[in-house]
Structures are given as structure tokens and as C-alpha cells.
Amino acid sequence: MENREFTVGVDLGGTNTVIGFVNIHGDFIAEVSFATQTKAGPGKFVEGLARRIKEMQDKLPDDCECLGMGIAAPHVSYTTGKIVAPANLGWGEVNLISMLSDHLDLPIAVLNDANAAALGEMGYGVAKGLRDFVLITLGTGIGSGIIANGQLLVGARGLAGEFGHMTAVCDGRECGCGRRGCVEAYASAQGITRSALELMSDIKTSTVLEREKFSDLTSEKVFMAAQKGDSLAREVFEKTALILCGSLADMAACFDPEAIVLSGGVVRAGNTLLKPLRKHFEESLLHIFKGQIPILISKYPEGQAAVLGATLWLQQSIELPEHWKTNSPG
Amino acid sequence: MENREFTVGVDLGGTNTVIGFVNIHGDFIAEVSFATQTKAGPGKFVEGLARRIKEMQDKLPDDCECLGMGIAAPHVSYTTGKIVAPANLGWGEVNLISMLSDHLDLPIAVLNDANAAALGEMGYGVAKGLRDFVLITLGTGIGSGIIANGQLLVGARGLAGEFGHMTAVCDGRECGCGRRGCVEAYASAQGITRSALELMSDIKTSTVLEREKFSDLTSEKVFMAAQKGDSLAREVFEKTALILCGSLADMAACFDPEAIVLSGGVVRAGNTLLKPLRKHFEESLLHIFKGQIPILISKYPEGQAAVLGATLWLQQSIELPEHWKTNSPG
Numbered sequence: 001m002e003n004r005e006f007t008v009g010v011d012l013g014g015t016n017t018v019i020g021f022v023n024i025h026g027d028f029i030a031e032v033s034f035a036t037q038t039k040a041g042p043g044k045f046v047e048g049l050a051r052r053i054k055e056m057q058d059k060l061p062d063d064c065e066c067l068g069m070g071i072a073a074p075h076v077s078y079t080t081g082k083i084v085a086p087a088n089l090g091w092g093e094v095n096l097i098s099m100l101s102d103h104l105d106l107p108i109a110v111l112n113d114a115n116a117a118a119l120g121e122m123g124y125g126v127a128k129g130l131r132d133f134v135l136i137t138l139g140t141g142i143g144s145g146i147i148a149n150g151q152l153l154v155g156a157r158g159l160a161g162e163f164g165h166m167t168a169v170c171d172g173r174e175c176g177c178g179r180r181g182c183v184e185a186y187a188s189a190q191g192i193t194r195s196a197l198e199l200m201s202d203i204k205t206s207t208v209l210e211r212e213k214f215s216d217l218t219s220e221k222v223f224m225a226a227q228k229g230d231s232l233a234r235e236v237f238e239k240t241a242l243i244l245c246g247s248l249a250d251m252a253a254c255f256d257p258e259a260i261v262l263s264g265g266v267v268r269a270g271n272t273l274l275k276p277l278r279k280h281f282e283e284s285l286l287h288i289f290k291g292q293i294p295i296l297i298s299k300y301p302e303g304q305a306a307v308l309g310a311t312l313w314l315q316q317s318i319e320l321p322e323h324w325k326t327n328s329p330g
Numbered sequence: 331m332e333n334r335e336f337t338v339g340v341d342l343g344g345t346n347t348v349i350g351f352v353n354i355h356g357d358f359i360a361e362v363s364f365a366t367q368t369k370a371g372p373g374k375f376v377e378g379l380a381r382r383i384k385e386m387q388d389k390l391p392d393d394c395e396c397l398g399m400g401i402a403a404p405h406v407s408y409t410t411g412k413i414v415a416p417a418n419l420g421w422g423e424v425n426l427i428s429m430l431s432d433h434l435d436l437p438i439a440v441l442n443d444a445n446a447a448a449l450g451e452m453g454y455g456v457a458k459g460l461r462d463f464v465l466i467t468l469g470t471g472i473g474s475g476i477i478a479n480g481q482l483l484v485g486a487r488g489l490a491g492e493f494g495h496m497t498a499v500c501d502g503r504e505c506g507c508g509r510r511g512c513v514e515a516y517a518s519a520q521g522i523t524r525s526a527l528e529l530m531s532d533i534k535t536s537t538v539l540e541r542e543k544f545s546d547l548t549s550e551k552v553f554m555a556a557q558k559g560d561s562l563a564r565e566v567f568e569k570t571a572l573i574l575c576g577s578l579a580d581m582a583a584c585f586d587p588e589a590i591v592l593s594g595g596v597v598r599a600g601n602t603l604l605k606p607l608r609k610h611f612e613e614s615l616l617h618i619f620k621g622q623i624p625i626l627i628s629k630y631p632e633g634q635a636a637v638l639g640a641t642l643w644l645q646q647s648i649e650l651p652e653h654w655k656t657n658s659p660g
Contacts (some may be wrong), residue, residue: 131486149483161586167576167580177616178617254493256492290488
């Protein structure tokens with residue numbers, strides 16, 4: 001019977017949304033990924049999400065049973081079920097639980113996306129067995145999920161872990177949040193693109209990036225140029241690493257973690273980013289932490305850790321069948 | 331009987347050490363404060379500490395019973411009992427538990443001083459009833475104790491909460507820890523003195539501080555000058571507030587706390603510091619936290635919150651008589 005039971009996990013990302021049907025062992029029995037269409041508003045998005053979930057269910061054998069649904073989303077508070085002014089989605093305040101309940105008759109739990117990714121990594125990923133770590137998602141935006149003494153740190157309003165909006169550069173770039181110098185303005189995908197533009201304005205070296213239309217410049221293109229040896233593009237990642245490592249060292253001083261886990265699209269830059277990052281991170285660490293805090297890289301494709309974490313969060317929120325309590329890390 | 335039982339709490343500070351005998355209700359039944367003499371080394375200090383505790387015990391009625399001792403100290407790890415290279419004490423690595431055990435036959439628990447102050451404030455002080463807050467000690471050094479979901483955040487090695495060594499100013503002043511721009515280099519007592527010197531070099535305004543010998547300049551003197559209307563001294567506190575509030579806003583983004591609690595000698599500057607601090611803090615907060623995170627001020631004289639917290643930490647570490655479990659917030 002337990003092999004027929006599953007939970008639904010959703011990662012609502014600024015660019016893509018991932019739906020996963022996850023069984024008791026943390027295996028994906030079905031998965032769909034699609035571009036997050038935000039412009040038609042949250043109502044249309046929720047409608048499309050519910051339709052896709054029903055279509056996925058229709059393809060499963062009749063005796064499969066869905067126990068509930070966990071949703072990971074940016075700027076969402078688990079206490080209210082609301083997304084609060086998500087900069088990367090362009091919506092106002094959105095009550096995900098009540099909107100989805102109009103379409104789906106399931107227990108629903110919501111959680112901040114980076115918090116969900118942290119739970120997923122602790123349950124099944126590179127952080128399995130760790131009790132104190134900081135997960136940071138470097139993607140369209142930047143978020144973090146903090147595990148302290150084996151528990152997710154959620155904060156008083158469920159909004160803890162806004163690492164992306166900690167100050168990395170004093171009086172630095174404008175950030176989407178209205179403040180200046182946030183980590184997100186430098187080490188997110190868009191931040192990397194902005195760093196390329198800044199360097200192109202600052203350094204008189206020629207770069208393959210000059211051939212791009214401004215509006216077409218992306219962090220992926222900067223990465224590809226760096227891989228081909230473009231010196232300006234390499235400098236962009238060196239600078240990104242230098243800025244990011246200071247903020248990571250601050251997190252280390254704050255949390256005394258066993259490790260820092262990085263995930264998200266920006267991490268696909270691999271050693272172009274990670275080699276300078278690990279070097280500068282070690283130099284930046286407070287002496288009592290030097291040599292003790294490895295930077296680990298998520299092994300999951302985009303969204304999967306958050307999907308898994310969303311199902312684990314759901315499991316903490318609902319009354320589960322007995323065999324789930326003993327067999328799942330949730 | 332329970333009125334005859336007490337625990338010993340010690341706050342080993344960079345300037346002063348406080349010993350308190352604390353009963354089940356959190357009342358001080360005896361208290362001694364003395365200058366921390368560090369130059370003769372940790373052996374002599376521990377000897378003097380043990381002697382003072384015995385002298386205090388000798389003055390109590392014979393039937394008084396000491397249940398154990400909790401010590402709050404800078405850079406101490408509760409897991410090893412060791413003080414690790416404490417910049418403000420000038421000692422090497424010191425194993426407090428084993429050194430004290432040579433003099434006192436008591437269960438001993440140690441804890442980082444700011445962590446202890448956080449426990450003390452949660453148990454008996456301005457943070458009573460809060461489950462998510464950050465306590466920051468602004469004194470000779472700067473530390474923090476973080477309470478998340480009602481629990482002390484200790485980290486993997488018991489070294490969490492090094493707020494004083496988070497970066498406040500990029501490429502800023504040298505800090506005693508070997509890094510640059512740490513909060514401690516600006517908002518500690520010494521940091522305030524350094525800011526006065528910096529402003530005296532930078533601004534051609536006259537100030538009463540010019541009459542001081544360089545070696546006699548202290549944060550207290552800067553504060554007294556500010557109170558008398560000295561414009562340079564006032565500017566020092568305005569700048570201190572501006573730098574500190576950015577780091578406090580970062581902590582808010584990280585922890586989503588109900589409140590931030592400030593304690594330590596620097597807080598005695600009162601509204602000279604707190605008025606600009608509260609104003610700039612509100613401006614610096616990420617939009618989702620604006621208007622929601624009050625800055626509270628500890629009501630305890632120096633060291634008392636840490637002494638109380640050290641006794642609460644001891645209570646979590648030893649087997650207590652049954653009536654302590656129900657009557658104490660520990």
C-alpha cells in the first residue's frame with residue numbers, strides 16, 4: 001500500500017516551476033517542469049498549476065493515493081500561507097493555500113523556497129546527516145535556509161533566512177528590495193550580468209560579450225565566455241566570488257555551521273565560480289573557523305531539493321500514516 | 331530546603347568579572363564584582379576566582395547548598411569547555427572546566443558570554459516570553475546570543491553568534507581578530523574611541539576631547555562630551571548608530587526575530603546612541619520587517635544577565651532536584 005502513496009511537492013520559482021510526486025523513499029514517481037507565467041496574475045498561475053497536477057494524477061494507476069501537497073515559494077510565510085510582495089514574481093500579496101484550496105481537495109503546506117531546499121538537502125541530499133548548516137540558493141534571486149541543531153530556523157513570522165538581502169557591499173548597487181548593496185544585487189544571475197556591464201564600462205579590455213545585445217546578456221553567456229577564456233568574463237566570476245565569500249564568512253561567524261551548501265542555477269558555473277570562491281572564503285573566515293567549514297554543492301537539478309523539502313515540510317504539518325513516520329526522514 | 335539551595339553564575343568579562351549566587355527564583359543571594367586581572371595568566375585568575383567563591387560561601391549559613399556553577403566567558407565553547415584564543419583576555423587556549431575543577435568540587439558548565447546573556451534575558455529579563463530574538467552585547471568586545479524557536483542557537487562547535495566579527499564596513503578598520511571592517515571595530519567601546527580619533531583627524535571643528543591625553547580617551551569620555559553638547563562627540567554616536575544599524579538590519583533579515591535586545595556598557599550612552607540607532611535601523615530594515623522589530627534595552631547591570639544565563643545553562647546541563655525543574659525558567 002505504502003508504495004501507492006505519494007505526496008506532491010511544488011517549487012514555484014521566478015523562472016521555472018517544478019511539480020514532483022514523491023513517494024515514501026524520496027523517489028520522484030512523476031515530475032513536470034514548466035515556465036512560471038507570472039504576467040497573467042496569480043489566479044491564472046494557480047489554475048494552471050492545479051490543472052497540471054490533476055493531469056499528472058490522471059496518468060497514475062487508480063489506486064495511487066495522494067496524501068497532501070507542499071509548496072515552496074519565494075517570500076512565503078508558512079504561518080499565514082501568504083506570499084508577501086515577491087519581487088521576482090511581480091505579484092502583490094497572494095494567499096497560496098486558500099487559492100489552491102479552491103482547485104484541489106488536499107492538505108496543503110507552504111514554505112519559503114530556500115528553507116524547503118535546506119530540508120530537502122538534509123533529508124536526501126549533500127547535507128544528509130548534518131545538523132547545522134546553511135543552504136544558499138543562487139538563482140534568479142538569492143535565498144537561504146538555515147538548519148540549526150537539526151531544525152529549520154523559521155523565525156517569528158516564518159521569514160528567516162533572507163541572506164540575499166544582507167548587505168555585501170556598503171552603499172553598493174540598488175537591489176530590487178529597495179535597499180543598496182544586497183548580496184542578491186551581486187551574486188544572483190542578474191547580479192552577475194550587472195557585474196559584466198560594470199566591468200565593460202570600467203576596463204578597456206576587449207571581450208566577446210561586446211557582440212551581445214544589451215537585452216540579451218545573461219549570466220549563462222558570461223559563464224560561456226569565461227569558459228572560453230574571455231578575461232573580462234573570468235574577472236566577473238572572480239569579483240562575484242570575492243563579494244559572495246565575505247557574506248558567506250559572515251554567515252559562518254553567525255551560525256558556526258558544519259558546512260555551507262550552495263545550489264541554484266548560478267552554481268552551474270562550476271569551478272569558474274567555485275575555485276575562487278573556496279579560496280577567498282577560506283581567507284575571509286574568522287580564525288576560529290578556518291579549515292573547518294566546507295562549501296558543498298547540491299547534486300539536484302533545479303527545484304528538486306525544494307520539491308523534496310516541501311514534501312518533508314508537509315509531512316511535519318499533517319497526520320501521516322504510521323509507516324511514513326518511521327520510513328521518511330521528515 | 332529549596333530556599334537554601336543556590337547555583338553559582340560567573341561572567342568572565344574583558345574588564346570585570348561578576349560572581350553571583352542565584353536561588354531558584356533567579357534572585358541574587360550574594361554578588362561580587364572585581365576587575366579581571368588577565369596579565370598574570372589564566373592560572374592565577376582561576377585561583378583568585380575560586381578563592382572569592384569560597385569566601386562568599388563562608389559568609390552564608392552552614393545549611394546553604396551549592397548545586398553547581400555556570401561560567402559565561404568570551405570565545406568559549408560549551409562542547410570542549412575551552413576558551414579559544416580570546417582577543418580581549420590575551421590568553422592562549424584555556425580549559426576553564428578542568429582548571430576550575432582543581433579548586434572547586436562542583437558540577438561546572440561553561441557557555442559563551444553573550445549566549446548566556448540571551449538565556450538570562452529570556453528567563454528573567456526584557457526578553458521574557460519571547461521565542462525568537464537576538465541579543466547583542468556592546469562592551470569591550472561585541473558578542474551575540476541568538477534564541478530561535480525558544481532555543482539557544484549554539485552552532486556545530488558551540489561558537490555561533492559571532493556578530494561582532496561580521497563585516498559592517500567593507501575594507502574597513504583593522505579588527506583584533508585579524509579581519510577588516512568588523513562591527514566590533516566600530517560599535518564596541520574601543521570602536522567608539524577610534525571613531526572619535528578618526529573624526530578629530532577628519533573634521534576641523536574644535537572639541538573638548540582635544541584636552542585629553544590620547545591614552546586616556548575612552549568611550550565614556552566621548553559620551554560625556556556628547557551629553558554636554560560637543561558636536562564632534564555627538565557625530566561619533568551618530569556614525570556609530572549608522573554603522574551598527576546596517577548590521578542589525580542584516581541580523582533581522584537572517585533571523586526574522588520578534589525583537590533585538592541590546593546590552594553592555596556602550597548602551598549606557600542611552601538616547602545619545604539609541605535615538606539615532608532606532609531611526610536608522612527602521613530605515614535600514616528590509617520592507618517585510620519594517621515596523622515589526624523593536625530594539626529593547628537590557629535592564630540588568632553589567633554581567634548580571636550573563637550570570638543568570640550561566641546558571642540557567644548549568645540547569646540544562648545537570649540533574650536537578652525536582653522542585654527546580656518546575657520552578658525555574660531553565
